[in-house]
Amino acid sequence: MKAIILAGGRGTRYWPLSVQRKPKQFTNLHSYKTMIQETYDRFRKWLPMENIYVVTTKEYYSLVTEQLPELNEQQIIIEPEPKDTGPCVALTAIHFLKQNDDEVLVMAPSDQYISDGDALMEYLLVAEKVAQKGTSIVTLGVTPNRPETGYGYIEGMKDGMNEGEVLRVKSFIEKPSLDKAEKLLQMENIFWNSGIFIWKPSTIAYYMQKNQQTIWKMLNENQWEERYSQLPKISVDYAILEHAEDVYTLPVTFEWDDLGSWNSLERILQVDKEGNLLLGDVHSSFTQNCTILSKNRKTLVIGAENLIIVVTDDGVLVCDKSKENEIKKFVQKFSDDKM
Template sequence: MKVVIMAGGKGTRFWPRSVERKPKQFLSLTSKETMLQVTYGRFRKWLPRESIYVVTTKTYRSLVEQQLPDLPADHIIEEPAPRDTGPCVALTANFFLRREEDEVIVTAPSDQYIPDDEALMKALWKAEQRAESDLAIVTLGVIPTRAETGYGYIEAEESAEGIRRVRRFIEKPSHEKAQELILQPNMYWNSGIFIWKPSTIAYYMKLYQASIWKRIDLPGDTWKEGYSELPKISVDYAVLEKADTIWTVPVDFEWDDVGLWTSLERIHGTDEHGNLAEGPIRFLHSFNNIVFTDKAKTVVIGAADLIIVSTGEGLLVCHKSDEQLIKQVLQEWEREEEGGSERE
């Protein structure tokens, strides 16, 4: 088995701590080590470094090298530009096939919280056995513990075995829909961890995303020239929701994709007033807030259910119920700035 850690995302929802020049996978959010270092260390406990790879964009290669000095240089798969996980996974598969290697690979995000390394290892070994079969895609399905609207869901068939066939993928639901889903049997969170062979990825990319695969599967380095023109599409949309040979291994270990500020409450806990703070911060008559400041003294009085983050990059003040909108606001702001530059 090989593991490929995907570390090319921008982590927009963690702005202003996570910014384009140094996104969240390169930050220390869940421990003293960065998210990337924790993920790499998790797999190094039971795999040699020769079996671990990192796929990232050209922009972040130097950060990967700085944070993972143990990783061989030729184990960094470099994207010329960020194009979401669809092209990223296709490029990864092509990387191994060019080297005539077709062992099962695990494609795993770099920014997840999984404290039980042994339970993860056992689930992946189980998944690997099924992924050896022709055209089999395997994912880890996390048994849900709450009505979560930030995750996609997997509905699987009933089975007495430790692995189940996937019936369908469900997009991020409303709160009401999420409450319904978690009451249904054989329903799991989509962990975003996939286990498959490079040849399996290639087969489905050729079948469902032929134009992407054709552009990546060019001789030599010629594929790099048009990579930035590829569509931005997730691997879920590109392949998983279309393929018909998908399995899930149900897992019940503690797991979080650390996608939002509120996920840090589940990992670090809060004080007796429900506040989570990092930095020189004082509270008065304030409850259930998340506050971060990297330098400036901060006083929070009479506030509740807010996310307040102050760094040299900017200031965020957001009600917890609206944190899913952070990415949207930043994207709109970016488009406005780009439009202004073009007019100038």
């Protein structure tokens, strides 16, 4: 098995800690290591170094080599510019197929929290056996513990497979409304889509040729790098998964979080008796239920409630927790220079 770490995202929800020149996967968000280093170490515990690859954009190549100096050039797959996960996954498959290498790949985001790396390994070994068969795709599914509106969901069903608790995917469910999320929580065989996929390069090729012929053809042409900007932005969910017939999910029991927003940090880090999460040189008084991070400067917060406050050299964010979803929309209106 090979591990492919997807590290080309921008992480705009974490502005101003995450900015275009250094997005969140290259920051130490909740430990002394950066998120991509934690992801690499998680795989390195049980995979040889030469079996771990990173896919990133040209813009972040130097950050990858700086933070993961163990990797050689052949282990860093370069996407000319971000086009979402569909083209990125296809490009990765082509990289290995050109070397006549059809070993199973586990593709994982670089910015997730996973509580138990050993348990992850055990699940991936089960998933690998399924992924080796035909054109099977395996996802890791997380049992929901709250009505989450920020994740996609998977509905599974049993179909007689013998590889552990693997379920056939009946449907993928888009990020739901709160009402729908609460109903999903009451159903059986419903899981969060972890975004971790296990499959062979030839499986990716099969589904891309079947469902995304234009993208696949262009990526296999000699001048594909010059034409990459013409490709549509499309997620792997839309490009492949929602059209595939042999998709399975393996329910996992370890703690998982995609750390997609500031509020998610409260789920993995301890808050104080006032409900505050204080990171950096932060001091608070008469303050409740706030997430406050300060980089490289002393920060005093007095009389605040239900706020996200972030202070870095790139800017200052003050946001009501209930409006957190507006951060990405607002940041996207501006370039980093204007911010």
